Amino acid sequence: MPEIKVNHLSHTFGKNTPAALTVLDDINLTFPSGSFTSIVGTSGCGKSTLLKMMAGLFVPSDGEMTLDGDVINGTDNRRGMVFQQDAVFPWMTVAKNVSYGPRLRGASRAEQAEIEAKWVEMVGLKGFEDRWPRELSGGMRKRVDIGRVYANNPDVLLMDEPFGALDAQTKERMQSDLLKTWNQTKKTVIFVTHDLEEAIFLSDRIIVMSARPGRIRHIEEVSLPRPREDAMRLESEFLDIKRKLWGMLEH
Amino acid sequence: MKNLLRGRLFLGALSITTVLVIYVVVTNQPDNNPSLLPPISLIIGSFFTNLEAGTLLDALSASLFRIFLGFLCGTTAALVIGCLVGWYETVEYLVDPLIEAVRPIPPLAYIPIVIIWFGIEEFSRVLLISIACFMVCVVNVIAGMKNVPKVYVDAAATLGASRIQIFRTVAIPAATPFIITGYRIALAAAWTTLVAAELIAAPNGLGYLLQEGRRYFLTDQVMMIIVIIGVCAFSMDRAFRAIQKRLMVWSEARE
Ligand SMILES: Nc1ncnc2c1ncn2[C@@H]1O[C@H](COP(=O)(O)OP(=O)(O)OP(=O)(O)O)[C@@H](O)[C@H]1O
Ligand SMILES: [Mg+2]
Numbered sequence: 001m002p003e004i005k006v007n008h009l010s011h012t013f014g015k016n017t018p019a020a021l022t023v024l025d026d027i028n029l030t031f032p033s034g035s036f037t038s039i040v041g042t043s044g045c046g047k048s049t050l051l052k053m054m055a056g057l058f059v060p061s062d063g064e065m066t067l068d069g070d071v072i073n074g075t076d077n078r079r080g081m082v083f084q085q086d087a088v089f090p091w092m093t094v095a096k097n098v099s100y101g102p103r104l105r106g107a108s109r110a111e112q113a114e115i116e117a118k119w120v121e122m123v124g125l126k127g128f129e130d131r132w133p134r135e136l137s138g139g140m141r142k143r144v145d146i147g148r149v150y151a152n153n154p155d156v157l158l159m160d161e162p163f164g165a166l167d168a169q170t171k172e173r174m175q176s177d178l179l180k181t182w183n184q185t186k187k188t189v190i191f192v193t194h195d196l197e198e199a200i201f202l203s204d205r206i207i208v209m210s211a212r213p214g215r216i217r218h219i220e221e222v223s224l225p226r227p228r229e230d231a232m233r234l235e236s237e238f239l240d241i242k243r244k245l246w247g248m249l250e251h
Numbered sequence: 252m253k254n255l256l257r258g259r260l261f262l263g264a265l266s267i268t269t270v271l272v273i274y275v276v277v278t279n280q281p282d283n284n285p286s287l288l289p290p291i292s293l294i295i296g297s298f299f300t301n302l303e304a305g306t307l308l309d310a311l312s313a314s315l316f317r318i319f320l321g322f323l324c325g326t327t328a329a330l331v332i333g334c335l336v337g338w339y340e341t342v343e344y345l346v347d348p349l350i351e352a353v354r355p356i357p358p359l360a361y362i363p364i365v366i367i368w369f370g371i372e373e374f375s376r377v378l379l380i381s382i383a384c385f386m387v388c389v390v391n392v393i394a395g396m397k398n399v400p401k402v403y404v405d406a407a408a409t410l411g412a413s414r415i416q417i418f419r420t421v422a423i424p425a426a427t428p429f430i431i432t433g434y435r436i437a438l439a440a441a442w443t444t445l446v447a448a449e450l451i452a453a454p455n456g457l458g459y460l461l462q463e464g465r466r467y468f469l470t471d472q473v474m475m476i477i478v479i480i481g482v483c484a485f486s487m488d489r490a491f492r493a494i495q496k497r498l499m500v501w502s503e504a505r506e
Contacts (some may be wrong), residue, residue, distance in 0.1 A: 054410045077411025087406035091424040091501045101410040104420070132501045145406075152410050 001093065002068060002078070002155035002188045004031040004054060005215050009063035010213075012176070025213035031156075034107035034186040041209030041217075042249065047192045048084055050214070051158045055081045058077070067156065077101060080154030082162040086193075088133045088144045095120060095129040097144050101152030115151050122149040139166045146174070150181065152236055157182075157189045163198065164222065175202060179228060189222060189247065196249070200241050201228055208248050276475070289471040294478070297471040306460065311479070314445055314456040317373075317384035321380025322441045326434055333433075336389075337396020337426075338418055350389060357384035358440070359447050371452040376445075378476060383444040384437035392437065395429025428502060431495045438491060442484045 006029040012022045023046040032036055039047050053060050056075040065072045067079070080101075089097055098104075098119050099112040107115070118134060120129055123143040133141055142165050150156065163171045182189055191201050199206050203222050210217040220241060224232055232238055271291075277283065278290040285293065301307035335342045336350070361382060369375045399422050407417045449458020455474050464472035 004281075052405075055405075056406065057405050075408040075411070077409075079407075079409065081409040083402055083406060085402045087402045089403060089406075089421070089424070090503075091427075100407075100420075104410065104412050104416055134501065134503045148406075148410070 003033040004072075004156060004188060004190070005029070005066045006031075006050075007063050007065070009050075009060050009062045009065065010054065011046070011062070015061050022062070022213040023098055024167035025215050027180065027214070027216060029207065029216070031188055031190055033188055035188045036182060036191065036203050037205045037207060038191045038193055039207045039209060040193060040196060040199050040201040040249065041214070041246065042211045043194075046214030047209065048160050051081065051160050051190065051192060052179050054156075055158055057081075075153055077105075078154055079156045079158060080149040080152050081158040082146055082149050082160060083161040084164075086138070086141050086145070088141045088148075088164050090133045093130050094125055094136070095133060097133070098147045098151050100148055101127075115211070119147040119151040122150065122181075124173070139170060141152045143174070144168065153185075155187060157187050157191075159189065159191045161194065164194065171198070176230070178202065183227065196242050196245050197233060199245075200224070200238055202234060206245065207243075208245060218245075220245060286468060286470055289474060293471040294474045296468070297475045301460070301472065301475070307479075310457050310460045310476075311456055311483075313453075314449065314458070315483075316421065317376050317380055317443055317456065318438075318441050318446075321377045321436060321445070322384050324377070325381035325384025325441070326388045326437050328403075329385045329392055329433065329437070330430065333389045333392025333425075334396060334418075337393040338422055340388050347393075350393075353389065354386055358386065358444050362451060366452060376448045376453060379448045380441050383440040387440045388433040388437040391429050391433025392426070395433075398429065399425040427498060431491075431498065432487030434487060434492050435495070438487055441485065442480065446480065 006027050009024060009027040010022070011024040012020050014020045027050065038051070041047055044192070052058060054065055054072065056072050056079065059073075072079075092100065095116040099107070099116045102115050103112055116129065120126060123146055125143055125147070126141060128136065128140070133144065142162065146159075146162055163174055166174060178189075178203060181187075189202075191202060192198070200222055204247070206220040207216060207220060208218040208220065209215065222241060224235075224237060258347060274288075278285070278288050285289075289297075298307070332346065336346050337343070340341045358379060361379060365375045365378055369378065404417055412420065416499060441475050445456075446458045446461070449456040450462050453459045457480055461473055462475050464470065464476065
């Protein structure tokens with residue numbers, strides 16, 4: 001059961017130098033197995049830093065994180081991450097990007113083809129399998145990124161503003177697809193976003209962070225029933241949560 | 252696009268023709284000294300004389316052999332060492348100061364020591380070309396490895412790639428534009444060094460024919476060899492560019 005725990009985690013960039021910058025301060029969180037949690041907070045409050053540490057890309061200066069009780073130390077394929085920046089490999093076609101993870105672990109040609117077909121379709125890029133990333137728009141590249149992580153089938157999905165570059169319709173479709181996938185697989189999802197509506201629509205729980213240093217300001221439980229429908233976006237309960245969180249993010 | 256290409260070909264041909272026309276006009280002046288500026292007919296004549304005598308093909312094959320061997324050895328060493336230095340920090344700290352210290356020395360400065368150690372042998376000439384290719388190439392390979400965008404490395408790592416898999420599937424392809432540029436510069440360096448090495452110490456080769464031309468005052472032969480070297484170096488570079496274009500289909504900047 002993929003449960004992530006964050007214990008007394010603090011992080012300072014450039015510790016013991018004049019330019020030291022404390023980004024995260026004493027963060028304590030539990031992400032239960034199969035839960036969907038969003039993190040919101042102003043720009044620069046340390047959301048990406050927190051996510052990268054959970055992925056195992058670097059070590060916090062204090063405290064620790066555990067996955068099912070084991071301290072996270074280094075990267076592995078159990079925690080997949082969609083980066084805020086464009087991370088599609090430009091030297092691989094769309095299909096080869098998507099099947100990159102399974103190929104690393106020696107998937108056969110047939111298995112790769114099957115994975116490619118399934119996930120390219122899932123992220124709505126059918127017909128673009130053999131294109132180079134330079135031939136795609138920014139939003140399409142983001143979808144390749146997402147497909148590549150989905151296709152790798154991690155237990156925990158760390159997503160750093162994955163839908164930020166998409167137009168409203170594609171975004172809503174990707175959100176519904178994400179919920180569908182999550183429903184089928186019950187992965188633990190940790191989702192960073194600037195979009196409150198997106199956070200409310202998707203999550204069981206929303207973590208609001210404050211900046212400099214990054215601390216947890218508030219945790220909002222979202223009790224809207226599942227499966228979530230697009231119509232819920234206009235219900236008063238939904239809008240109440242939005243208003244409340246909006247006020248917290250203001251000042 | 253087609254118009255542009257035609258315009259480009261036209262302009263290129265125009266500049267070459269202009270130079271040729273000026274040369275013809277100058278050499279046709281009544282007071283021109285043909286042993287300083289031989290007319291084009293003499294240069295072409297020298298080409299056929301040397302071709303029939305077999306000296307030209309002998310020299311060409313000797314020189315091309317040295318180029319290929321030296322280039323192959325030099326760039327292969329540069330690729331291996333450059334990758335290690337650029338990717339593994341321990342190796343970098345160990346080897347980089349050495350490369351940086353040796354890099355500013357022009358390859359031709361090694362000619363005396365190479366001759367003292369190995370004599371005026373084929374090995375010495377190939378070694379010099381290898382050194383020249385290595386030096387210019389290794390710098391590019393290292394730069395390529397150092398410029399691999401971090402987000403690609405991070406993405407591969409979170410998809411479960413091991414360090415060596417990241418090297419193979421991310422670092423090498425991301426660095427190819429730099430590596431190919433290094434190879435192209437190395438090829439140019441190979442030609443420079445070849446001629447110099449053959450001028451000083453060789454019983455055959457294009458540089459030797461140049462030297463012979465100077466000694467016997469065969470200016471037409473000297474001119475002819477210069478043109479041959481130019482044509483060879485140019486066509487090899489073109490071939491390389493074609494390969495580069497093939498390998499770089501994925502890249503936004505393909506030139
Ligand atoms: N490698 C680094 N070295 C030094 N400082 C860093 C580094 N990475 C991030 N920071 C700093 O840490 C702070 C938090 O960065 P982070 O990227 O986590 O913010 P964020 O919450 O993701 O912001 P955004 O919403 O804009 O993406 C920023 O002030 C940034 O300048
Ligand atoms: Mg961020």
